[in-house]
Amino acid sequence: MSEALSRGGDYGDIYLEHTAREFLTLEEGILKHAGRNILEGAGIRVISGEKTGYAYADGFDMAEIGAAARTAGVIAARGDSADGRIPGGSPPRGHDLYPLNRPVVEEDLAAKILLLESADRAARALDSRIAESRIVLLSEIRHVAIFNSNGALVEDTRPLSVFQVSCIAEENGDRQIGIKGGGGRSGMEFFDSMPPEHFAREAAAQALRLLEAREAPAGPMTVVLGPGWPGILLHEAVGHGLEADFNRKGLSAFSGRIGQRVASELCSVVDDGTLPGRRGSLNVDDEGCPTGRTLLIEKGILRGYMQDVLSSRLTRAPVTGNGRRESYAFIPMPRMTNTFMLPGPHDPEEIIRSVSKGLYAANFGGGQVDITSGNFVFSASEAYLIEGGRLTAPVRGATLVGSGPEILNKVSMVGNQLLLDDGVGTCGKDGQSVPVGVGTPALRVDEMTVGGTAPS
Amino acid sequence: MTDQARTKIEELAGGVVRMAVAAGASEAEVLVRIGSAFSATVRAGAVERLLQAGFRKLGLRIFAKSRSALSATSDFSPGTLSDLVARTLEMARAAGEDPAIGLPGGECYSNPDPALHLSFPGAASMPPESRIDLARRCEAAALTFDPQITNSEGGSFENSSIHNVYANSLGVLKAYEKSLCSLSATALAEQDGRKQRDYWQARALDACGLPPPEMVGREAARRTLRRLGASRLTTREVPVVFDPLAAASLLGHIAEAVSGTALVRQASFLLNRIGHRIASPLVTIIDDGLLPQGLGSRQFDSEGLPSRTTTVVREGVLENYLLDSYAARRLGMSPTANSDREPDGAPSSGPSNFYLRPGDLTPGEIIASVRQGLYVTELLGFGVNIVSANYSQGAAGLWIENGRLGPPVEEITIAGNLREMLLNITAVGDDLQPLAEIFAPTILISRMTVSGSQP
Numbered sequence: 001m002s003e004a005l006s007r008g009g010d011y012g013d014i015y016l017e018h019t020a021r022e023f024l025t026l027e028e029g030i031l032k033h034a035g036r037n038i039l040e041g042a043g044i045r046v047i048s049g050e051k052t053g054y055a056y057a058d059g060f061d062m063a064e065i066g067a068a069a070r071t072a073g074v075i076a077a078r079g080d081s082a083d084g085r086i087p088g089g090s091p092p093r094g095h096d097l098y099p100l101n102r103p104v105v106e107e108d109l110a111a112k113i114l115l116l117e118s119a120d121r122a123a124r125a126l127d128s129r130i131a132e133s134r135i136v137l138l139s140e141i142r143h144v145a146i147f148n149s150n151g152a153l154v155e156d157t158r159p160l161s162v163f164q165v166s167c168i169a170e171e172n173g174d175r176q177i178g179i180k181g182g183g184g185r186s187g188m189e190f191f192d193s194m195p196p197e198h199f200a201r202e203a204a205a206q207a208l209r210l211l212e213a214r215e216a217p218a219g220p221m222t223v224v225l226g227p228g229w230p231g232i233l234l235h236e237a238v239g240h241g242l243e244a245d246f247n248r249k250g251l252s253a254f255s256g257r258i259g260q261r262v263a264s265e266l267c268s269v270v271d272d273g274t275l276p277g278r279r280g281s282l283n284v285d286d287e288g289c290p291t292g293r294t295l296l297i298e299k300g301i302l303r304g305y306m307q308d309v310l311s312s313r314l315t316r317a318p319v320t321g322n323g324r325r326e327s328y329a330f331i332p333m334p335r336m337t338n339t340f341m342l343p344g345p346h347d348p349e350e351i352i353r354s355v356s357k358g359l360y361a362a363n364f365g366g367g368q369v370d371i372t373s374g375n376f377v378f379s380a381s382e383a384y385l386i387e388g389g390r391l392t393a394p395v396r397g398a399t400l401v402g403s404g405p406e407i408l409n410k411v412s413m414v415g416n417q418l419l420l421d422d423g424v425g426t427c428g429k430d431g432q433s434v435p436v437g438v439g440t441p442a443l444r445v446d447e448m449t450v451g452g453t454a455p456s
Numbered sequence: 457m458t459d460q461a462r463t464k465i466e467e468l469a470g471g472v473v474r475m476a477v478a479a480g481a482s483e484a485e486v487l488v489r490i491g492s493a494f495s496a497t498v499r500a501g502a503v504e505r506l507l508q509a510g511f512r513k514l515g516l517r518i519f520a521k522s523r524s525a526l527s528a529t530s531d532f533s534p535g536t537l538s539d540l541v542a543r544t545l546e547m548a549r550a551a552g553e554d555p556a557i558g559l560p561g562g563e564c565y566s567n568p569d570p571a572l573h574l575s576f577p578g579a580a581s582m583p584p585e586s587r588i589d590l591a592r593r594c595e596a597a598a599l600t601f602d603p604q605i606t607n608s609e610g611g612s613f614e615n616s617s618i619h620n621v622y623a624n625s626l627g628v629l630k631a632y633e634k635s636l637c638s639l640s641a642t643a644l645a646e647q648d649g650r651k652q653r654d655y656w657q658a659r660a661l662d663a664c665g666l667p668p669p670e671m672v673g674r675e676a677a678r679r680t681l682r683r684l685g686a687s688r689l690t691t692r693e694v695p696v697v698f699d700p701l702a703a704a705s706l707l708g709h710i711a712e713a714v715s716g717t718a719l720v721r722q723a724s725f726l727l728n729r730i731g732h733r734i735a736s737p738l739v740t741i742i743d744d745g746l747l748p749q750g751l752g753s754r755q756f757d758s759e760g761l762p763s764r765t766t767t768v769v770r771e772g773v774l775e776n777y778l779l780d781s782y783a784a785r786r787l788g789m790s791p792t793a794n795s796d797r798e799p800d801g802a803p804s805s806g807p808s809n810f811y812l813r814p815g816d817l818t819p820g821e822i823i824a825s826v827r828q829g830l831y832v833t834e835l836l837g838f839g840v841n842i843v844s845a846n847y848s849q850g851a852a853g854l855w856i857e858n859g860r861l862g863p864p865v866e867e868i869t870i871a872g873n874l875r876e877m878l879l880n881i882t883a884v885g886d887d888l889q890p891l892a893e894i895f896a897p898t899i900l901i902s903r904m905t906v907s908g909s910q911p
Contacts, residue, residue, distance in 0.1 A: 023802065027721065030552025033802045035526030036543060039513075055508040058530035064510060071508040074584075109550050132722050132753035166725060168843060177723065179841045216848070218871065218907040219691035249499070250607050251644060253651060294562070329509065366838030368850070372644055373683075375866055377837035377850025397846035399839040399869045401909070450867020451839070451848045451907040455691075 001149055004068035009053075009076030011044040013148040014069075015286065016042050016060070017328045022105045022139040026116040028132075032413075034109070042075050043328035044069045047310055048076040054331045087227035094156065095291065097276045102187035104139035104161040105273050111188070112137055114235075123167050126204040129211065131170040136181075138162050146288040150319045150327070154288035156305030159185050160279065160426055160435060162182070165199045169207035176213075179365075180379065182422035182453035186277045206382055207361075209394045216383065216398035216448040216452025222358035223384065223400065223448040224351055227419035229363055231440035234269055235339050235427065236367040237404040238262070242304075243322075243334040243429075244311035246371050253374030253405045254302065262302045263408030266344045269297040271306055271385065273321055279423040280338035280437035284321070286326070287332050291321035297408070305456030308334045326432040336427060340439030344414025348442040351413045353389040359398060359450055374404035399451040407445065415442030457490075457619050457633070465490055466631055468532060469514070469623040475541050476518050477625050481548070483519040483559045484625045487758060487799045488512070491618035496584070498591040499610035506584070515799025518544045518560055523551040528800035560759050560781035560791055561848060562626050569755045569762045570746050575633040576662035579615035587613045590639060590669045590687025598643040604679050604684065607629075609642035609653065622760040632755040637663050641676040647684040654679035654834075659892065661749045673822050679833070683852065686866040694805055695829035696870055697822055697856065697911070700887060702832040703896035707812055709874060710741065711894055713842045714768055716783020716794070716805035725874060726774060726844035734774045735878035738815055738861030741769040745808035752893035758797040763808060766792045772879075774836040780805040812896040815884030819898040824859040824881045831856050832870065843873040852908075865908070872904045881910045 004012045019039040025033040042065045043056040053075025055068035104112070116135045123133040139161035146154045162452075164181030180202035182194050238254070246252035247433060254262065263269075273291025282291045287309045293295050295303045308323030311334055324335035351361065360383060367378030380398040384391040420439035425435040476484035497505040515528040525547035527540050579587070595611025613783040625627045631632035640657035640762035656675035660666045678813070700708060710726075718724040726734060745763030747753050754763050754788040759781055766776050779787065781797035784806050796806035823831060849872035855862045885898030 025802065026552075028552060028554075031550070032552060032554065033526065034524075034547045034551045035528070035800075036804060037528040037800045038540070038548065039530055039800070040530075041530060051503055051505070053506045055862070056511045057510045059532070068508065068510070070507075075503070075506050085468075109547065113550065114620045134721060174841050175722075176723070177841065195823075210844070216871075218869075218905050220909050220911050242623075251651075251653070312594070318884055329511070331505065331507070368836045368838070370653070370836070371653045371853075373866065374688075374903060375836070375850070375852070377869070379839040379848065396844070397839070397841070397848045397871065399837060399848035399871070401836075401848060401867050402867050403867060404816075447909075448908055449867060449869065449909040451850070451872075452869050453848075453871045453905045 001147065003066050004044050004073045005149055005307060006048050006079040009048045009073065010322045011047040011151040012151055013146060013287065013414045014042060015328050016145045017142060018315060019140055019142040020105055024112055024116060026120055026135040026139045027124060030114065033111055036416050041328045042068065043140050044072045045331065046072045046075050046355050050314060051075050051436045052310065052331060053430055056329050066163050073454045075165060091289055094154065095274055096160055097281045098185035098282055099187055100157060100159060102189060103159045104188055105141050105390040109187050110327060115191060119165050120198040122197035122200035123204045126201055127208055129169045130204050131168050134166045134172065136164045143147060146318060148288060152288055154284050156283050159187060161190065163196065163199060164424065167204040169211050171211050172245065174211055176210035178203045178210065180206065181424040184277045184279045184423040185281055193435055202453060207383065210396050212394040213394040216395040217450055217453040217454050218452045220447050222355050223445045223450065224355060224360045225440060225443045225445065226360065226415060227348065227415060227440060227442045228361040229433050229438065230361055231340050231365050231420040231438035232364050232378060232422065234341055234440060235336060235378050235438045236369040237341045238269065239336050240371045241374060241404050242379050244305040245314065245334050247305050247389050248311050248315050257302050260302055263297050263300040263301050264411045265300045266414040267297055267300050268342040269339065269409055270342065271322065271336050272296055277339055278338050278437045279425060279435045280336065284335065285323045286325045287323035289319050289321045289323060291296045291337055294320045306334045306336060308332055311367065313429050324434050325376065326434055330432045333430065335429065335434055336405045336436050338420065338437030338439065340418060340420060341414065341441060343418045343441045345417050346413045346414040348417065351442050351444045352386060352391065352414060354444060355386045355415065356388060358386045360386050375401065376404055377401045395452065397452055400448045401451060410446045411443050413444035417441055462631065465619065466629060467620055467795040468845050471538055471624050472516060472541065473512065473623045474671060476516065476545065477536060479541050479545055481518045481545055482521050485517045485559060485796065486623045489618055491616060491801055493616035493688065495612060495614040496588045497610045497612045498588065498595050499533060499608060501596065501799055503588055503590065504610055512801040516540060516544055518548045519541050520545065522549040522553050522555050522557050523548050524557050525551055526802065528610060532669065534640065547830055549704045556782055556785040559626060560761055564761050564791060565626065565628050567762050569630060572691040572746065572753055572824050574661055575617065575635045575663060578663035579635065579637040580617055594639050594641045594669035594673045597670040598641045598677040601674050601677035602681055602682060604647065605643050606646045607644040611641040611673060612835055614638050622756060630756060630760060635661055639666055639672045640719045641673045641682040643676045645680045645684055652680055652683035653769050654683060655700050682854065683864050686788060686810050686864040688738050688910040689865050689868055690910045691832060691904055693905055695826045696901045697826060697829065697831045698891065699831065699833050700896055700898055703812065703899045704894050705835045707721050707810065707896045708894050709840050709842055711807045713811045714778050719777055720786045720875045722872055723843050725842060729774045730734060732774055733808065735769055735772045735774040736881040738811040739769055739772050739878065739881055739882045742813060743768055743794065743807050743810050747809040748888040750890060752807065753763045754808060757793045758795040761793040762790060764793050766867040769882045780809055807894060809890065811888065811896045814882065814886045814888035814897045816886055817883050819887050821883045822885055822898055823861060824857055824901050825883065827858060829856045830870065831861055837856050847872050847877060867909045869907045870904050871907065877901050
């Protein structure tokens with residue numbers, strides 16, 4: 001640290017990481033890929049005004065870390081700025097959100113192979129049209145130590161695993177894929193409540209449904225989002241736009257809109273990194289600050305942004321524990337943890353009944369947003385037509401597009417049961433991937449554009 | 457890297473292979489990537505970010521007859537490496553038996569590696585101040601291009617140098633070095649309270665191959681400005697022109713569908729289609745690992761096989777897949793030097809430089825041939841399914857009216873089916889530029905469903 005700050009600077013931190021990661025893939029009924037990676041290294045950051053110097057080195061070679069520290073420190077030598085050090089003192093203690101007694105990555109290989117095999121059997125047993133199944137178990141345990149120039153030293157040990165089944169169903173030359181997975185910051189006990197067969201059956205059923213699905217309609221229509229993973233809509237449509245770095249620089253469609261109405265009164269959205277065992281949860285963020293629960297939108301009014309150390313200092317806002325990074329090879333920035341909408345007053349059945357003609361999106365694949373224009377897009381992996389207040393035919397190939405700042409104003413009903421996703425989400429920003437959670441109750445959006453090929 | 461450091465890494469790679477064989481592996485291979493990277497970002501005229509990296513990773517694949525396992529580490533100490541060998545071998549013995557698993561046959565290594573020049577010291581030898589200055593000029597050109605450009609996400613210059621080493625138990629030990637550098641800028645513009653942004657990037661192996669930074673900045677500004685005042689559309693079926701970036705995105709899905717990894721899983725709509733017409737006769741697609749100064753060029757692939765040129769689609773007919781040795785054995789074909797495994801990743805096959813051969817129409821002529829249609833400049837989302845061939849992507853672009861580019865449009869999707877889209881390519885432009893590993897000229901697809909938010 002003294003090397004890093006030898007030329008000045010407002011703040012510095014060192015992030016040390018050791019990660020053991022394992023991947024197991026069962027294909028064609030056998031364990032086809034098995035691998036184990038050990039990744040370790042140090043990332044050193046120096047902040048001077050709005051400038052960041054960053055250097056990292058793979059491995060823990062003291063000479064290389066020292067050289068990296070000096071390189072990062074060069075930023076401070078570049079004159080100007082330095083409007084005071086970042087306030088000192090140790091951050092408050094972090095949480096204790098994940099059990100460490102049976103980490104998946106350290107479990108006996110044989111026990112894990114049994115999990116994969118039982119999922120494979122369950123998928124194939126469901127229907128003779130299931131042609132292929134592929135089961136992946138990814139697990140890791142990451143030890144991090146973060147030391148900053150205020151003298152704080154914070155450590156965290158983070159387990160993470162995800163179990164995913166994909167099935168291909170085939171009939172008369174038509175082939176469709178179904179994917180279902182789950183996981184979190186938990187140990188082998190995860191599978192006691194979520195057995196592998198559950199994911200297998202869901203994936204297979206999804207592929208089979210798609211065989212019978214018709215082409216998605218095209219054009220604007222009323223869309224009902226099912227509870228749970230469809231919360232990715234919030235993540236894309238408003239979440240990214242509420243990350244403090246984009247707002248500080250005036251890049252977001254939500255820049256400068258705190259206190260303004262950005263959603264209908266029914267909408268309250270939070271980001272909460274403190275939910276035990278969830279994929280997006282952290283005891284402390286990657287800058288050593290405890291995670292928290294941040295109210296982003298309250299009854300339709302924009303209340304706050306997600307902050308990291310740099311943005312909170314530059315905008316004089318409190319840190320929120322959202323400073324995250326993919327690994328020691330990356331600069332931290334404001335990121336989401338678990339982002340979801342709070343439950344509303346409506347019975348989910350009533351929401352569907354209220355729609356005479358529209359689309360019900362039960363599950364999604366991935367999504368993407370342009371945070372500047374606010375335009376977003378995502379793909380429905382399971383969707384149905386709503387006709388006369390009832391779910392009718394399954395449809396495939398439905399992509400939904402909309403504008404982030406407008407979409408939540410069109411939410412006219414919010415279900416009374418919040419559901420969080422199963423723990424498979426990974427969010428990409430600026431080339432960095434981090435695990436996140438999403439969630440939502442059922443929502444009625446009065447109008448969204450559905451991009452299919454069939455006339456609506 | 458010094459010659460001495462190179463020799464040391466090659467000895468290390470060879471040593472780990474010998475260690476694995478001594479421990480009881482039937483075959484083994486080691487892949488090492490070691491290098492450094494620099495990046496500078498300038499925003500609002502001031503340095504915002506400087507990054508310096510030193511990275512290294514050793515990947516090990518161990519075979520126990522027809523079983524295998526993988527491992528990787530960034531810790532090269534002897535204790536860690538011997539522990540890694542023991543654990544990986546143990547894992548391999550627990551893996552499933554698959555007769556197609558193994559190193560490529562010895563005969564695959566009999567051809568010499570191509571003599572490609574892939575490493576240029578230009579960027580790394582420039583003082584950091586000069587590299588920062590390139591980023592500054594890039595951003596400044598974007599910001600000053602037009603008064604409507606109101607903000608920027610910065611201009612960046614990046615460069616990296618990677619030393620790749622491959623060793624296996626057949627006695628193969630080889631290495632090459634590759635440099636990369638890039639200039640990029642992202643500009644924002646505002647009109648009537650609505651913001652738009654777009655970016656441009658130039659990449660090259662040699663810094664001398666980069667355009668002047670002002671060109672990159674101005675292109676970012678130009679692309680941003682033409683998005684201003686975007687309007688919405690009603691839903692309809694029209695011809696769609698893909699600009700080179702959008703066409704490259706489409707070509708990326710084809711690369712995925714012809715990769716051995718997807719084919720072995722039977723997860724591709726191009727399975728069992730060799731020898732069949734899959735696209736319009738205007739379509740010829742090449743994978744060329746030998747392209748001079750190509751961003752995806754390499755001396756050898758991740759299994760150490762010498763790079764080559766493969767015609768994937770010739771005048772609409774599917775001729776070849778992109779195969780690593782495993783996929784090749786499974787499909788009863790020969791490997792095409794398309795293993796693209798990272799040291800810490802699972803084996804997979806994928807493209808090197810993958811491009812659509814240019815046609816003879818200018819982009820202007822293609823646009824002029826469309827009475828009413830869409831010119832796509834950006835595709836968003838994950839709505840492409842290479843198993844079922846369903847295609848439905850978010851898009852932004854310009855509306856074509858009477859053969860001319862008109863007002864921008866947004867919040868739209870374009871949808872179709874990859875099988876039909878390939879057959880419906882009715883024009884291919886002459887504007888092929890190697891902007892990335894996967895690249896394409898302007899193309900015209902005669903008919904797609906464009907969904908708009910206008911009722």
